[in-house]
Amino acid sequence: MQAQCISGSVRLFLSLVLVLGIVAPASGQETNAQCMLQFDAAWSADTHPIDFPVGTAHFSPLIGGTHDDLTVFWQAGGLATPGIRSMAETGATGLLTAEVNDAIGLGGAESLISGGSIPLSPGMAQANFDVSLDYPRITVVTMIAPSPDWFIGVNGLDLFENGSWRQNTVVDLLPYDAGTDSGVTFNSPDNPTVPAEPIAMITESPFPNGVPLGTFTIACDSPLLFTDGFESGNLSSWASSQ
Numbered sequence: 001m002q003a004q005c006i007s008g009s010v011r012l013f014l015s016l017v018l019v020l021g022i023v024a025p026a027s028g029q030e031t032n033a034q035c036m037l038q039f040d041a042a043w044s045a046d047t048h049p050i051d052f053p054v055g056t057a058h059f060s061p062l063i064g065g066t067h068d069d070l071t072v073f074w075q076a077g078g079l080a081t082p083g084i085r086s087m088a089e090t091g092a093t094g095l096l097t098a099e100v101n102d103a104i105g106l107g108g109a110e111s112l113i114s115g116g117s118i119p120l121s122p123g124m125a126q127a128n129f130d131v132s133l134d135y136p137r138i139t140v141v142t143m144i145a146p147s148p149d150w151f152i153g154v155n156g157l158d159l160f161e162n163g164s165w166r167q168n169t170v171v172d173l174l175p176y177d178a179g180t181d182s183g184v185t186f187n188s189p190d191n192p193t194v195p196a197e198p199i200a201m202i203t204e205s206p207f208p209n210g211v212p213l214g215t216f217t218i219a220c221d222s223p224l225l226f227t228d229g230f231e232s233g234n235l236s237s238w239a240s241s242q
Contacts, residue, residue: 035131037140038216038219041121041122041213041214050208051185057146058145059121059152060117063093063113063141065139067138069137073139074139077199080179083099088151089143089149110130111135133160139154144175150175154216169217173212177197177202181193
């Protein structure tokens with residue numbers, strides 16, 4: 001009698017699953033994942049001794065978004081948007097937040113990524129976010145401060161690879177020039193670049209050694225609701241047999 005009750009409960013649960021569509025995708029693909037990004041800043045007088053801003057080296061709040069394959073918030077060789085310019089020159093996040101929200105409204109992005117800052121480098125900051133199969137890429141940036149218009153970050157990093165979410169991704173962070181200010185030292189006065197130049201990696205002073213300023217470590221976790229093989233068709237036949 002107890003076994004029959006259990007089977008009946010299982011059938012009821014699976015019927016609800018089928019009606020509500022709460023079914024894992026075929027081949028064990030998870031549609032969503034919860035992720036954490038950890039920014040470990042290594043920038044110091046030891047790693048980058050040229051003109052290092054002792055006592056003031058810091059990074060602005062992490063900012064970015066989750067998006068699809070077609071959406072681009074910044075890229076090397078492209079011109080900085082007002083949001084990227086504002087972030088790179090001042091550390092402000094408002095304009096870039098608006099650009100991400102505009103992309104969400106247009107269907108090219110899914111959610112804003114917002115995280116902590118590092119008041120004094122070296123240090124650590126984090127951001128938590130969700131990704132989905134429709135929006136598997138992330139763009140996240142932070143200003144190298146103080147600086148004219150320098151920043152680090154990732155652009156369109158795909159977290160879904162070979163049919164599953166990448167569980168542990170480490171990215172070395174090299175410095176970029178936003179191309180909007182012509183200052184050459186960390187504390188140079190404002191000197192707008194007119195017209196703006198393309199975003200480019202910095203390979204000369206004060207970052208000539210190719211040493212990363214830190215790393216992004218992204219960890220994603222997305223357990224399947226069911227194990228492989230419990231696709232919608234298999235659930236129907238399995239439920240009817242119980």
